[in-house]
Amino acid sequence: MGCWQSSLSAETHQEKDGKHHNQQLHSRNPPFSGGVEAVPATGVPPFSKFSFVDLKAATKNFSSEFIVSESGEKAPNLVYKGQLNDGRWIAVKKFSKVAWPDPKQFAEEAKGVGKLRFRRLANLIGYCCDGDERLLVAEYMPNDTLAMHLFHWENQTIEWAMRLRVAFYIAEALDYCRSEGHSLYHDLNAYRVLFDKDGDPRLSCFGLMRNSRDGKSYSTNLAYTPPEYLRNGRVTPESVIFSFGTILLDLLSGKHIPPNHALDMIRTKNILLLIDSHLEGKFSMDEATIVVDIASKCLQYEPKDRPTAKDLVATLLPLQTGLDVPSHVMLGISKNVDAPPTPQRPLSPLGEACSRKDLTAIHQILVMTHYRDDEGTNELSFQEWTQQMRDMLEARKRGDFAFRDKDFKTAIDCYSQFIDVGTMVSPTVFARRSLCNLLCDQPDAALRDAMQAQCVYPDWPTAFYMQSVALAKLDMQQDAVDMLNEGAGLEEKRQKSGRRS
Known part of the structure; x- marks a missing residue:
C-alpha cells in the first residue's frame, strides 16, 4: 500500500504523564531540507511527477467503477482510486484544464502541498501535468470517510472515544499544516476526513490545494459555509476553524446540522438534543459539554472570536481516552491489506x-x-x-x-x-x-x-x-x-x- 502506519505509537501508549503525553501526540515530522523529497522515516513515497499514461492505466482508463468520491465544485473534480504496477493503491484527483490553464502554476501549487508529510494527513505523493491534464496523486485510504461512518453506517456507529480521537487528530493535522505555512484548507467537511488501513482518521491533502487558480470554490451548501466567505468569496484561516466547528457538530450529533440551528440549541441549553441518540447514553456529559463549547467558539460569526488550531489541540488533548485501543477496533472494522472490491454494488x-x-x-x-x-x-x-x-x-x-x-x-x-x-x-x-x-x-x-x-x-x-x-x-x-x-x-x-x- 505504501501508507504509513499512523496509529498511536507504542511510546505514546506507554506514556501516561500529561506533559510527556502531549509531546508524544503532538510531535512533528522533521522538516524538509529542500526539494520535494519525503522524509524516509514516514514511509511515504517521495513526491514525484506521474505520467498520464500510468495514471490512466492505474484507474482502468478512469473507469466510473473506480470513482471513490466527488468534490463539490461547480466543475466537478472527480477522485478515483487506482493501482500502480508495483501493487500500491493511490487516490487520483482529476481537475479540468479550465480550472488550471497554466501547467506551471498547477505544478508549483502541487509541489508546495507535496512538501507536507504528517501522520494525520493522507499525504500528496505526486501530480501530473501532461498536455491538458491536471491531476493530483495521494495516498489511498481504504476505510471510507467520516461521513460514511457517521451518516451511513450499517454495522455500528462510531463510539464516543473514537469521535473524540477523530476531532483531536484532525485538529492536529490543521495545526501541523498551519505551522508549515499551509493554514488555508478548502471546504473542510466530513467527506475530507478519511480512514487509513489501521482505521486511523486522516485529513485529505486535496483540500490543501486550491480547486482552481482563483481559489474561489468553497462549499456547495451555503448553510455550512463560513459567513465571511459569503461576503468576500475568500477562504481565510479563520474560515477553516468555522468548518472544523461543523465537523464537531457532525461528531456530536451523528447528523449534518446547519450551524445556525445548532447554535440556537446551544443557546437554549438543549445540549442533550444535539447528542447522537445512537450512542445510547454511552458518553461523558462533561466531555460533551466541552466539545459543544469548542464547537460554539469555532462557529462564532466574527472570525477574530474563533480559536486557533493550536487552541483546539490543547483543548481536545485531555479528552483522549482508550489510547491502548486501536482505531480499527473502535470502528469495528478489520485492518485492510488491500483496496475493497470494485464495484461494491453493481448498478441497474x-x-x-x-x-x-x-x-x-x-x-x-x-x-x-x-x-x-x-x-x-x-x-x-x-x-x-x-x-x-x-x-x-x-x-x-x-x-x-x-x-x-x-x-x-x-x-x-x-x-x-x-x-x-x-x-x-x-x-x-x-x-x-x-x-x-x-x-x-x-x-x-x-x-x-x-x-x-x-x-x-x-x-x-x-x-x-x-x-x-x-x-x-x-x-x-x-x-x-x-x-x-x-x-x-x-x-x-x-x-x-x-x-x-
Whole structure:
C-alpha cells in the first residue's frame, strides 16, 4: 500500500504523564531540507511527477467503477482510486484544464502541498501535468470517510472515544499544516476526513490545494459555509476553524446540522438534543459539554472570536481516552491489506444512466417501465370514480403522451393538474415530472419532485436515483453520490428478496 502506519505509537501508549503525553501526540515530522523529497522515516513515497499514461492505466482508463468520491465544485473534480504496477493503491484527483490553464502554476501549487508529510494527513505523493491534464496523486485510504461512518453506517456507529480521537487528530493535522505555512484548507467537511488501513482518521491533502487558480470554490451548501466567505468569496484561516466547528457538530450529533440551528440549541441549553441518540447514553456529559463549547467558539460569526488550531489541540488533548485501543477496533472494522472490491454494488440500467446524468437514457427507461412501480399505492372504491377522477386520469394520460413525445413543458403542466387534485398519489408521476424539470433546466423543482416520490414510496430506488441527478445538477456532488449509493443499496435488497426493481 505504501501508507504509513499512523496509529498511536507504542511510546505514546506507554506514556501516561500529561506533559510527556502531549509531546508524544503532538510531535512533528522533521522538516524538509529542500526539494520535494519525503522524509524516509514516514514511509511515504517521495513526491514525484506521474505520467498520464500510468495514471490512466492505474484507474482502468478512469473507469466510473473506480470513482471513490466527488468534490463539490461547480466543475466537478472527480477522485478515483487506482493501482500502480508495483501493487500500491493511490487516490487520483482529476481537475479540468479550465480550472488550471497554466501547467506551471498547477505544478508549483502541487509541489508546495507535496512538501507536507504528517501522520494525520493522507499525504500528496505526486501530480501530473501532461498536455491538458491536471491531476493530483495521494495516498489511498481504504476505510471510507467520516461521513460514511457517521451518516451511513450499517454495522455500528462510531463510539464516543473514537469521535473524540477523530476531532483531536484532525485538529492536529490543521495545526501541523498551519505551522508549515499551509493554514488555508478548502471546504473542510466530513467527506475530507478519511480512514487509513489501521482505521486511523486522516485529513485529505486535496483540500490543501486550491480547486482552481482563483481559489474561489468553497462549499456547495451555503448553510455550512463560513459567513465571511459569503461576503468576500475568500477562504481565510479563520474560515477553516468555522468548518472544523461543523465537523464537531457532525461528531456530536451523528447528523449534518446547519450551524445556525445548532447554535440556537446551544443557546437554549438543549445540549442533550444535539447528542447522537445512537450512542445510547454511552458518553461523558462533561466531555460533551466541552466539545459543544469548542464547537460554539469555532462557529462564532466574527472570525477574530474563533480559536486557533493550536487552541483546539490543547483543548481536545485531555479528552483522549482508550489510547491502548486501536482505531480499527473502535470502528469495528478489520485492518485492510488491500483496496475493497470494485464495484461494491453493481448498478441497474437506470442507476447507470443516473450516474452518467444521461437524461435521454433515463427518459427511455422511464417510458419503458411505465407505471409498474405504482402497483398497490392506490386502492379506489367504485364510489370514488367521479367525474373529477376521470378528468384527473385524463390529465395524466395527456401528460404521458407528451412525456413519450418529449414535449416536456406540456408534460409538466398535465402532470401538475393530476398532482394538484390529490385524490391519487403516483410516485411514477413525480419521477416523470422530476425528469421533465431537469430537461427544462429546473433542478430545484426536479429535486422536490424526486423527494415527493420518496415520500410516497420510501423504498423506491428510482426516487433516490432521480434525487442523485438533481443534486448533481445543483452542484452538490457528494450528496448526489450518496443518493446514488442509497438507490443501489435498495435495488440490492430487492434482488435478494426476489422483488422487481
